[in-house]
Amino acid sequence: MGPFVLLTEKQKNVYLRIVKYAAPYKWIIALSMIASLGVSGSDAFIAYLVKPFVDELIVAGNLSLAKLIPFMVVGLATIKGLSRYVQSYNIRTAGQLAIQDIRNEVFGHTIKLSMRFFTNSSSGSLMSRILNDVNVMQAALADVLVTLLRETLTILALTGYAFYADWKMALMAFVAIPAAVWPAAAMGKKIKKFSRRSQDVMGNVTSVLEQSFSGIKVIKAFATEDQEQQKFAQENLGFFTLIRKTFRYSAATAPVMEIMTSLGVAAVLWYGLNRVAAEAITKGELFSILAAILLMYSPLKRLTTVNNTIQKAIGAAERVFEVLDNQAEIVDAPDAVDLPRSQGYVTFENVRFAYDDELILRNFSVQAKPGEVVALVGSSGAGKSTLIGLLNRFYDPQQGKILIDGHDIRGLTQKSLHASLALVDQETFLFNDTIANNIRYGKPDADFSLVKAAATQAYADEFIQQLPEGYETQIGDRGVRLSGGQRQRLCIARAILRDAPILMLDEATSALDTESEAMVQQALGNLMQNRTTFVIAHRLSTIMHADQILVLDKGEIVETGKHQELLERSGLYSRLYDAQFSE
Numbered sequence: 377m378g379p380f381v382l383l384t385e386k387q388k389n390v391y392l393r394i395v396k397y398a399a400p401y402k403w404i405i406a407l408s409m410i411a412s413l414g415v416s417g418s419d420a421f422i423a424y425l426v427k428p429f430v431d432e433l434i435v436a437g438n439l440s441l442a443k444l445i446p447f448m449v450v451g452l453a454t455i456k457g458l459s460r461y462v463q464s465y466n467i468r469t470a471g472q473l474a475i476q477d478i479r480n481e482v483f484g485h486t487i488k489l490s491m492r493f494f495t496n497s498s499s500g501s502l503m504s505r506i507l508n509d510v511n512v513m514q515a516a517l518a519d520v521l522v523t524l525l526r527e528t529l530t531i532l533a534l535t536g537y538a539f540y541a542d543w544k545m546a547l548m549a550f551v552a553i554p555a556a557v558w559p560a561a562a563m564g565k566k567i568k569k570f571s572r573r574s575q576d577v578m579g580n581v582t583s584v585l586e587q588s589f590s591g592i593k594v595i596k597a598f599a600t601e602d603q604e605q606q607k608f609a610q611e612n613l614g615f616f617t618l619i620r621k622t623f624r625y626s627a628a629t630a631p632v633m634e635i636m637t638s639l640g641v642a643a644v645l646w647y648g649l650n651r652v653a654a655e656a657i658t659k660g661e662l663f664s665i666l667a668a669i670l671l672m673y674s675p676l677k678r679l680t681t682v683n684n685t686i687q688k689a690i691g692a693a694e695r696v697f698e699v700l701d702n703q704a705e706i707v708d709a710p711d712a713v714d715l716p717r718s719q720g721y722v723t724f725e726n727v728r729f730a731y732d733d734e735l736i737l738r739n740f741s742v743q744a745k746p747g748e749v750v751a752l753v754g755s756s757g758a759g760k761s762t763l764i765g766l767l768n769r770f771y772d773p774q775q776g777k778i779l780i781d782g783h784d785i786r787g788l789t790q791k792s793l794h795a796s797l798a799l800v801d802q803e804t805f806l807f808n809d810t811i812a813n814n815i816r817y818g819k820p821d822a823d824f825s826l827v828k829a830a831a832t833q834a835y836a837d838e839f840i841q842q843l844p845e846g847y848e849t850q851i852g853d854r855g856v857r858l859s860g861g862q863r864q865r866l867c868i869a870r871a872i873l874r875d876a877p878i879l880m881l882d883e884a885t886s887a888l889d890t891e892s893e894a895m896v897q898q899a900l901g902n903l904m905q906n907r908t909t910f911v912i913a914h915r916l917s918t919i920m921h922a923d924q925i926l927v928l929d930k931g932e933i934v935e936t937g938k939h940q941e942l943l944e945r946s947g948l949y950s951r952l953y954d955a956q957f958s959e
Contacts, residue, residue: 387686387687387690390690390693390694390697391516391686391689391690391693393693393697394478394513394516394517394689394693395516395517395521397474397475397477397478397517398470398471398474398517398521400473400474400477401469401470401473401474404466404467404469404470404473405466405467405470405521407462407466408462408463408464408466408467408470408521408522408525409463409525411459411460411461411462411463411466412459412463412525412526412529413459413529414455414456414458414459414460414462414463415456415459415460415463415526415529415530416526416529416530416532416533416534417533418452418455418456418459419456419530419533419534419671420530420533420534420536420537420668421452422452422667422671425448426660426663426664426667460526463522463525463526464522467521467522467525468522470517470521471514471517471521471522472514474517475510475511475513475514475517478510478513478696479506479510481700482505482506482510482696482699482700483506485699485700485702486502486506486699488704489702489704490704490705490706490770490771491706491765491770491771492705492771493702493704493705498583499583500580500581500582500583500584500585500587501580501582501583502699503582503583504578504581504582504583505695505696505699506696507582508578508582508692509692509693509695509696510692510696512688512689512691512692513689513692513693513696515685515688515689516685516686516689516690516693520682520685520686520689523678523679523682524679524682526675527675527676527678527679527682528675528679530671530672530675531672531675531676531679534668534669534671534672534675535672537668538665538668538669538672541661541664541665541668542657542661542665544647545644545647545648545651545665545669546665546668546669548643548644548647566621566622566625567622567625567626567684567687567688569691570618570619570621570622570625573618574615574618574619574622576695577611577614577615577618578615580611580614581608581611581612581615584604584607584608584611585608588604588608622684622688625684626681626684641666641669641670641673644665644666644669645666648662648665648666649662705771705772706769706770706771706772706790708789708790709786709787711787712787712788712789713783713787713788713789713792714788714789714791714792715780715781715783715788715789715792715793715795715796717795717796717877718780718781718796718877718878719746719781719877720744720745720746720747720748720781720877720878720907720908721743721744721745721746721779721780721781721782721908722743722744722767722778722779722780722878722908722910723742723743723744723778723779723780724740724741724742724743724763724766724776724778725741725776725777725778725779726739726740726741726775726776727739727740727741727766727773727775727776727777727778728740728773728774728775728776729759729762729766729771729773729774730774731762731771735931736759736762736931737759737762737763737766737773737931737932738931738932739932740759740763740776740931740932740933741776741933742924742926742933742936744908744910744924745908746877746908747906747907747908748908748909748923748924749904749909749911749919749921749922749923749924750908750909750910750911750922750923750924750925750926751910751911751912751913751919751922751924751925751926752910752911752912752913752926752928753912753913753916753919753925753926753927753928753949753952754927754928754929754948754952755929755952758928758929758930758931759928759930759931760882760912760928761882761912763910763912764799764880764882764910764912766778767785767797767878767880767910768793768794768797768799768880769785769786769790769793772786780793780796780878795876796876796877796878797876797878797879797880798818798871798874798875798876798878798879798880799871799879799880799882800864800867800868800871800879800880800881800882800900800903801867801882802882802883804860804863804864804866804867805867806851806858806863806866806867808850808851809850809851810847810848810849810850810851811840811843811846811847811848811849811851811866812824812827812847812848814851814866814870815827815830815831815847815866815869815870815873816870816873817870818870818871818873818874819873819874819875822873824847826873827847827869827873828847830869830870830872830873831847831866831869833869833872833899833902833903834865834866834868834869834872834899834902834903835865835895835896835898835899836862836865836866836868836869836899839862839865861895861896864896865895865896865899868896868899868900868903869899871903872902872903876907877907877908878907878908878909878910879903879904879907879908879909879910880909880910881900881909881910881911881912881913882912883912883913883914897918915956916949916952916953916956919939920939921939922938922939923938924936924937924938925937925938925939925942925949927942927947927948927949927952929948934947934948935947935948935949
C-alpha cells in the first residue's frame with residue numbers, strides 16, 4: 377500500500393531488511409496497530425455523521441439532535457486522541473529499540489572485522505555510518521511505521537465508507553490518484569540519490585572533526601587553526617549543498633499532491649451538485665461523501681511524503697548494510713583449537729606476504745626459543761612491523777606458515793593466540809579512563825595490588841603517586857595529560873600485568889628523549905625477563921645484547937647474527953650502526 381508501490385524491488389528488500397529488526401518487538405507494534413483502528417475508525421465515523429448533521433439538523437432543524445452533537449464531538453476527539461497517543465508512543469518505542477539493536481550490531485560487527493578493513497576505511501566515515509546513518513534509519517522504523525499504520529487504515533476506512541455511500545462519486549475521486557503518484561515517485565528517487573550523497577559527505581565532515589580533535593596538539597603547534605576551520609567549513613558547505621537539494625524535492629511533493637488531488641475533489645463536487653439538483657441524493661449525502669474524500673486525501677498526502685522519508689532511510693541503510701555485509705578476512709578455522717599457555721617457541725617458515733600488489737616479505741624464516749630476544753632492524757619499509765602484524769594474525773601470509781609451540785597459528789582460536797601475546801607499540805594508545813583501568817585493560821579482573829606491582833616494575837608508580845588522584849586519575853583522551861615517557865611506561869605496565877609469554881616491542885622508545893628512554897629501557901628490561909621477545913628497534917644501541925639480530929632489506933633477511941658478529945662483517949648492519957653513531 378502507498379509508498380511501497382513507488383519502490384524498486386531492490387529498495388523493497390533493503391526496507392524489509394530494516395523492518396526485520398523490529399520483529400522482536402512485534403507485540404508492542406501489535407498494540408500500536410490496534411490503537412490505529414481507533415484513529416481510522418474515528419475519521420470514518422466523522423464522515424458518516426456529516427449526513428445526519430446536514431439533513432436532520434441544518435435542513436430539517438431537529439434540535440434534539442443538536443443537544444447530542446457537543447458530546448459526540450468531545451467523545452470522538454477523546455477516542456481519537458487516546459488512540460493516537462497509544463499508537464505513536466508504542467511504535468516509536470519499538471522503532472527506537474530496533475535502532476538500538478542495529479547500532480549495537482553494526483559496532484559489534486565492525487570491531488571484529490580484519491585490520492585490512494580499517495586500513496582501507498576512514499574512522500570518520502565509520503563513525504558517521506554508526507551514528508548519523510543509523511539515526512536516519514530510525515525514521516524508517518518509527519515515523520514511517522507510525523504513518524503507514526495510521527494513514528493506511530484511515531484511507532481504507534474512508535474509502536470503504538465512500539464506496540458504500542456512492543460508488544460512482546468515489547470512483548471519480550480516485551481517478552486523480554495515479555496522476556498524483558507518478559511525480560511523487562520521481563521526486564522520491566531524486567531525494568534518495570541526494571540523501572545518499574549527503575550522508576557520504578557527512579562522513580567526510582565527521583572525519584575532519586575526528587582528525588582535528590585527535591591531532592589538536594599538532595594543530596596548535598603549527599598554528600593551523602584557521603586552515604582546519606576552512607577545511608571543516610568547506611566540507612560542511614558540501615553537505616549543505618546536497619541536503620538543500622533534498623529539501624527542494626521534499627518541499628515540492630506536498631504542493632504537487634495538492635494540485636493533482638484538487639482535480640479529483642473538483643470532479644466529485646461538480647458531479648455531486650448535479651445529482652443533488654436532480655434529487656438523486658440528499659445534500660447530507662453529498663457533504664458526507666465529500667467529507668470522506670477530503671479526509672482521505674489528507675492521509676494520502678502524508679503517505680506520499682512518507683515515500684521521501686523511506687528513500688532517505690534506504691540511502692542511509694545501504695551505507696550501513698555495506699559495513700554489515702563486509703566479512704572478516706581473518707576468522708577462526710572450523711576445527712580451531714585453544715592454545716595452552718605458550719612455552720615461547722616461535723617459528724616463521726618461508727613466509728611471503730604482499731599487501732595488495734606490493735610485496736612486503738619474501739622467504740622469511742626465523743626460529744625463536746623461549747626467553748630469546750630477536751631484534752629486527754632495517755630501513756623504513758623493510759617489512760619489520762609487518763612481522764608483528766603477521767604474528768598477531770592481523771593478516772595471513774600468502775605463503776609459508778607461522779608456528780607457536782609447533783601449532784600453526786591459523787589453526788588456533790584468535791582469543792587463545794592473543795592471550796599468549798603482548799604488544800608495546802610505538803604509538804602509545806591509552807583510553808580516556810583512569811590510570812588503573814588502562815593498566816588492567818588486558819586483564820580487567822586484576823585486583824589493585826597486581827596493578828600497583830605492574831606499575832612499579834614499569835617504573836610508573838612514582839609519577840602516578842604524584843598525580844592528584846593517583847591511580848584513579850582520569851588521563852584524558854589518548855592520555856594527553858601525560859608525557860611521552862609516562863604514557864609509554866603505562867603501556868609497559870599494561871603488558872607486564874597481561875603476563876603473556878611472547879612479547880612484541882615495535883620501536884617502543886623511538887619517540888622518547890634520552891632521560892625518558894633510559895627509564896623506559898629499565899622498564900622494558902623487567903618486562904622482557906623470561907619472555908620470548910621480538911624487538912623492532914630504530915636505535916641500535918638498545919639491541920646490542922639481543923640473542924639474534926635480523927637485518928631486513930626489501931622484505932628479505934640479508935644478515936643475521938649477534939651485534940659484534942654483524943659489526944665485524946662490515947655489511948648493512950655495520951653501515952646503519954656507523955651512520956647512527958657518527959650522528
